[in-house]
Amino acid sequence: xxxxxxxxxxxxxxxxxxxxxxxxxxxxxxxxxxxxxxxxxxxxxxxxxxxxxxxxxxxxxxxxxxxxxxxxxxxxxxxxxxxxxxxxxxxxxxxxxxxxxxxxxxxxxxxxxxxxxxxxxxxxxxxxxxxxxxxxxxxxxxxxxxxxxxxxxxxxxxxxxxxxxxxxxxxxxxxxxxxxxxxxxxxxxxxxxxxxxxxxxxxxxxxxxxxxxxxxxxxxxxxxxxxxxxxxxxxxxxxxxxxxxxxxxxxxxxxxxxxxxxxxxxxxxxxxxxxxxxxxxxxxxxxxxxxxxxxxxxxxxxxxxxxxxxxxxxxxxxxxxxxxxxxxxxxxxxxxxxxxxxxxxxxx
Ligand SMILES: Nc1ncnc2c1ncn2[C@@H]1O[C@H](COP(=O)(O)OP(=O)(O)OP(=O)(O)O)[C@@H](O)[C@H]1O
Ligand SMILES: [Mg+2]
Numbered sequence: 001x002x003x004x005x006x007x008x009x010x011x012x013x014x015x016x017x018x019x020x021x022x023x024x025x026x027x028x029x030x031x032x033x034x035x036x037x038x039x040x041x042x043x044x045x046x047x048x049x050x051x052x053x054x055x056x057x058x059x060x061x062x063x064x065x066x067x068x069x070x071x072x073x074x075x076x077x078x079x080x081x082x083x084x085x086x087x088x089x090x091x092x093x094x095x096x097x098x099x100x101x102x103x104x105x106x107x108x109x110x111x112x113x114x115x116x117x118x119x120x121x122x123x124x125x126x127x128x129x130x131x132x133x134x135x136x137x138x139x140x141x142x143x144x145x146x147x148x149x150x151x152x153x154x155x156x157x158x159x160x161x162x163x164x165x166x167x168x169x170x171x172x173x174x175x176x177x178x179x180x181x182x183x184x185x186x187x188x189x190x191x192x193x194x195x196x197x198x199x200x201x202x203x204x205x206x207x208x209x210x211x212x213x214x215x216x217x218x219x220x221x222x223x224x225x226x227x228x229x230x231x232x233x234x235x236x237x238x239x240x241x242x243x244x245x246x247x248x249x250x251x252x253x254x255x256x257x258x259x260x261x262x263x264x265x266x267x268x269x270x271x272x273x274x275x276x277x278x279x280x281x282x283x284x285x286x287x288x289x290x291x292x293x294x295x296x297x298x299x300x301x302x303x304x305x306x307x308x309x310x311x312x313x314x315x316x317x318x319x320x321x322x323x324x325x326x327x328x329x330x331x332x333x334x335x336x337x338x339x340x341x342x343x344x345x346x347x348x
Contacts, residue, residue, distance in 0.1 A: 001072065005035040007057035013042065017049045024050025031071050043161035054157065056118045056169070063119050066202055087119075087198035090205045090323055091219045094229040095239030097210035100262040100287070101229055102126070103297060104316075105207035106135040108227070109170055110302040111320040112203040117169025119202035125190065125219055126209040127182035130175020133164065137300025140164040140174040145181035147173055148189040156200040159193075168305070171201070187218040194222040203323065212243060220247070225256045225323055230275065232261060232268040237278050244279055257281070258319060263289040285319050287312055 002023050006016035013036065020032050032051045036042050039054040046054045052071045059067065092105040102124075109122035124132035124144065133140050142162045146152075152159040163171040173193070176182045197204045206223070208216040220226060228243060230236040240259070247257075261275055264286050272283050287293075292310050296303040304313045304320075 001031045001033070001068065003033045003035065004051075005057070007035050007037045017042075017045055017051075020046070020049040020051050033067065033071055040161055040165065043157045047155070047157050051157075054160075059118060060116075063116055063202070066116075066119060070199065087201045087204050088225065088323060089194065089198055089219070089223045090203065090225040090227065091208060091216070091223040092206065092227045092229065093208045093212070093216050093220065093243070094236075095211055095243050096230065096236045099210075099229045099231045099236060100293075101210075102131055102135055102207050103293060103302075104227060104229060104260065104262070105205050106132055107302040107304045107313075107316045108320055108323070109203070109205040110136075110166075110168060111304045111317055112205065112324055113166070113168045113170035114304075115324050116202045118171075120169070120205070121163065121171040121173060121197055121201045121203070122205040122207065123173040123194070123197065123219075124175035124207050125213075125215045126207060127176055127185055127213075127215065128209055130207070130209075132172060132207050133174040135297055135300065135302065136166050136170070136172060138164050138166060138172060138174065140172065143174045143177050143181065145176055145184055147193060148185065153189065153192045153196060156196060159196055160200060173197070185215065187214045190215050190218045191222065194219060198222065212246060217250075220255075221252060223253075223255050225258070227258045227260055227319075229260045229262055231263045232265060232270045232272075232275070234270065237270065237275050240275075241279050244281065256322070258284040258322070260285045260287065260319070262287045265289050285315060287315055 004016045004019055005011060006013045016034060020034060023030055023032055034046050034051045034054045035057050036054055037057050039056050042054050053067060055067050090108060092101045094101050105122060109120055113120040122132055124130040147159060147162050152162055164174055166172060206219040208219060228240060230240045259279060259281055261272055261283050272286055276283055290312050292307055293303055293312055296306045299306060303310055304316055307313055
C-alpha cells in the first residue's frame, strides 16, 4: 500500500497524482491512497491515476486505520454485508409522522461526525417531505435522485463527490427536490446506495418517512441499529407495537433496537411504563418536549451542536455513545496522527 500526502503543499497535487499514476503502472494491483485538503476536487483525477481512495487531511488515528482497512478489503463491489468492517448503519423510523425522526437522525449524525468527521454520512429517505438538508442549513446541489446513477452506485469516489458536505465534515445525501425525482427511487437502488455508503463510511445514519415504507424497509434490511420513535399518544404507541410485531416476522439481520419516546409531556395521560407494557420492550431514551429543540431546528443547527450542554443534547449523546462506544475524538490520537501526517509518502 502507498499513501501519498498532498495536503499542506508539502507535495504538490500534480506531483502526487503523477506519482500515483507511476505506482499503478509499475505495480499493478497496489493500493494507493491520497491525503488531501480538498478531496472533493480530486475525485476524478485521482480515479484516473489509479488511486483507491482520497482521504481528507486531519483524520484521527482510528479513522485513518479504518480507511486503510477499507481500502485493503476492496471496493464497494465486494460483499460488504459479509465484511466485519462494513460501516454501522443506524436507521431512524416511526409509524407516525412528526415525532422527531429528522431531529433524531440529524443529531445522531452530527454527534457521530464529532467522533468521525469524514466517516459519517446521513441519508434522507423521506421522499415526500425530506428536510434533513434544512435541519442542517444546507442548500444541496445534488439530491437523492442524482446519486442513484450507475457510475455513482458502482464507485465510492464518484459517489462521495456528489454528496453535500456540512461544515462539521458530515456528508449528506439530501432528500429529493421534487415529486418527479421521488418517482425514480426504487428500493433496489436505495439498497445499492446503502451498500456503497457503508463500504465508504464508518457511520451511515438514515432518516425515513413515517410508516414502514418500502424504502424504510430497504434501509432496515441494511441496518446494524434501529431507532424506533414515538410520542406519548395512543395512536403513536399502538402504531409502534404494530411495527415491532411486523419486524419480528421479517427475516432481518441482527441489529440493536432502541425505543425512544420523544416530546414526553407530563400529564399526557400515558406514561413510559404504558409504552413499555404495550410494545413489550424497555424504553431506552425519553426526551422531554423542549422549546430549545424547536429553536435548534429553526436555526438549522442540531441541538448537540448549537447547545451541547442542554439536557436534551446530553441525552442524545448518551444514545449516540451506544453506537460509538469510547470513540470520542481524543487529543492524544489526534497528535499521534499529526506525526504521521507530516510524512509525504508512507509505504505500509
Ligand atoms: N423534544 C422535542 N421538543 C420539542 N419539539 C421537538 C422535539 N423533538 C422534535 N421537535 C420538533 O418537532 C418538529 C417535528 O420534528 P421532526 O421534523 O424531527 O419530526 P419527523 O418525525 O421527522 O416528522 P416527519 O414524520 O414529518 O418527517 C420540529 O419542529 C422539531 O423541532
Ligand atoms: Mg422527518
